[in-house]
Amino acid sequence: MERARIRVFDTTLRDGEQSPGCSMNVQEKLRMAHQLDRLGVDVIEAGFPIASEGDFAAVQAIAAVVRRPIIAGLARACTLDIERVWHAVRGAARPRIHVVLATSDIHLKHKLRISRQQCLQQAAESVRKARTFCSDVEFSLEDATRTDPEFLCQVVQAVVDAGATTVNIPDTVGYTTPAEFGELIQTICQRVRGIENVVLSVHCHNDLGLAVANSLAGIAAGARQVECSINGIGERAGNASLEEIVMAMRVRSDKFACHTEVVTEQLYPTSQMLSDITGVAVQPNKAIIGRNAFAHESGIHQDGMLKNPLTYEIMTPQSVGVPDSTLVLGKHSGRHALGRRCEQVGYQFDRRELDDLYRSFIALADRIKLVEDHHLLELIGSMKQPAQRALAPEMKARALAAATSPVASNHHTQSHPSSAFPPAAEIGLPRVVRNMMPEHHGEQEDYLWGV
Numbered sequence: 001m002e003r004a005r006i007r008v009f010d011t012t013l014r015d016g017e018q019s020p021g022c023s024m025n026v027q028e029k030l031r032m033a034h035q036l037d038r039l040g041v042d043v044i045e046a047g048f049p050i051a052s053e054g055d056f057a058a059v060q061a062i063a064a065v066v067r068r069p070i071i072a073g074l075a076r077a078c079t080l081d082i083e084r085v086w087h088a089v090r091g092a093a094r095p096r097i098h099v100v101l102a103t104s105d106i107h108l109k110h111k112l113r114i115s116r117q118q119c120l121q122q123a124a125e126s127v128r129k130a131r132t133f134c135s136d137v138e139f140s141l142e143d144a145t146r147t148d149p150e151f152l153c154q155v156v157q158a159v160v161d162a163g164a165t166t167v168n169i170p171d172t173v174g175y176t177t178p179a180e181f182g183e184l185i186q187t188i189c190q191r192v193r194g195i196e197n198v199v200l201s202v203h204c205h206n207d208l209g210l211a212v213a214n215s216l217a218g219i220a221a222g223a224r225q226v227e228c229s230i231n232g233i234g235e236r237a238g239n240a241s242l243e244e245i246v247m248a249m250r251v252r253s254d255k256f257a258c259h260t261e262v263v264t265e266q267l268y269p270t271s272q273m274l275s276d277i278t279g280v281a282v283q284p285n286k287a288i289i290g291r292n293a294f295a296h297e298s299g300i301h302q303d304g305m306l307k308n309p310l311t312y313e314i315m316t317p318q319s320v321g322v323p324d325s326t327l328v329l330g331k332h333s334g335r336h337a338l339g340r341r342c343e344q345v346g347y348q349f350d351r352r353e354l355d356d357l358y359r360s361f362i363a364l365a366d367r368i369k370l371v372e373d374h375h376l377l378e379l380i381g382s383m384k385q386p387a388q389r390a391l392a393p394e395m396k397a398r399a400l401a402a403a404t405s406p407v408a409s410n411h412h413t414q415s416h417p418s419s420a421f422p423p424a425a426e427i428g429l430p431r432v433v434r435n436m437m438p439e440h441h442g443e444q445e446d447y448l449w450g451v
């Protein structure tokens with residue numbers, strides 16, 4: 001199967017920066033741009049140069065030093081904006097002028113106060129103007145998904161004929177649905193002459209929480225550039241999240257006959273850098289890069305994870321740059337995870353002892369929600385004879401070192417997890433607790449007990 005190459009157009013520094021609380025100064029934008037370069041995006045939209053002196057300076061500075069990706073700047077469809085973008089990006093190794101004009105009747109009537117005919121003319125003229133400066137010109141039809149499809153195709157035809165090299169179809173207000181958007185992209189591919197000579201792009205907003213699904217539908221229908229942002233930041237509910245799109249294509253490569261050049265191991269560091277710079281935290285349950293994306297609290301899940309991470313994780317944390325999965329100890333946790341954590345802080349218990357500890361652990365978790373290592377050590381200290389089961393000091397040190405990677409040892413392999421320690425007998429401890437239990441008959445029982 002031939003896999004189409006999808007160009008990743010990152011708009012974190014333009015559309016993303018337009019979201020409340022996310023504005024960045026020149027130095028911060030430069031830092032992010034270098035990281036986006038390491039991430040391997042194809043295009044960095046560095047800003048909207050006409051908007052402010054600072055934005056102009058940021059685009060110019062990025063164009064001067066970030067040499068691998070295309071550096072784009074946004075312009076409205078007028079000469080002043082286009083010239084300003086050109087001055088900002090002209091120093092880039094690969095400059096792009098990105099021109100935008102709204103095409104829906106709502107925008108033409110209430111915002112621009114121009115007719116469809118005037119819109120057609122202005123679109124083509126702006127592309128011709130931009131082409132006098134730069135051979136790489138992208139044209140965006142703002143509010144495309146609320147534009148009459150007949151008229152939309154006419155505008156796309158006009159800008160293709162005028163020399164646009166990329167044509168972008170934005171779902172500016174996050175209104176479309178995957179099936180509808182896929183159909184729209186297909187219609188454009190079928191009706192516009194010469195569309196095969198330009199790159200068709202999608203740019204989806206998340207007002208209905210469909211930005212990623214709509215972008216993927218656009219790609220499946222023939223788009224070859226996707227516009228997106230780190231952590232999904234952008235106007236209102238944000239843009240399609242870059243990390244989600246990239247990983248959906250990678251994890252479900254059986255469904256998407258395409259690929260990107262993104263270095264996925266850089267996703268988490270990039271996300272962290274952005275929230276560090278903007279001070280805007282990522283929601284804990286955010287897919288791919290949220291704090292809980294590879295964290296497990298419930299006993300059933302922890303038990304599965306300890307046996308084989310494939311049970312509850314569809315990608316490795318390392319594949320997106322997250323150091324490791326974590327087992328969080330709370331009131332939903334089971335004995336299996338509690339036992340493993342005890343081992344990691346230096347203690348090993350037989351089944352009855354662990355049952356006792358588990359009861360006091362659950363009572364504590366009910367009160368304080370999250371049980372951390374120091375709480376656990378206090379609980380162990382209050383047990384009757386914990387000392388006889390304490391690991392030897394050198395083993396304790398190794399166990400504590402391993403405690404930072406609780407499920408790392410066998411991530412996504414088919415084998416059973418190996419302990420963080422050598423066999424218990426080697427260090428004078430009872431054999432592995434499970435095997436000691438006469439009343440313990442099998443995996444299913446272990447599964448029930450572990451929860």
Ligand code: KIV
Pocket residue numbers: 015074100140141142143168170171172173203205
């Ligand atoms: O959402 C939008 O329509 C835009 C354009 C500038 C591409 O951000």
Ligand code: ZN
Pocket residue numbers: 015170172203205234235
């Ligand atoms: Zn947008």
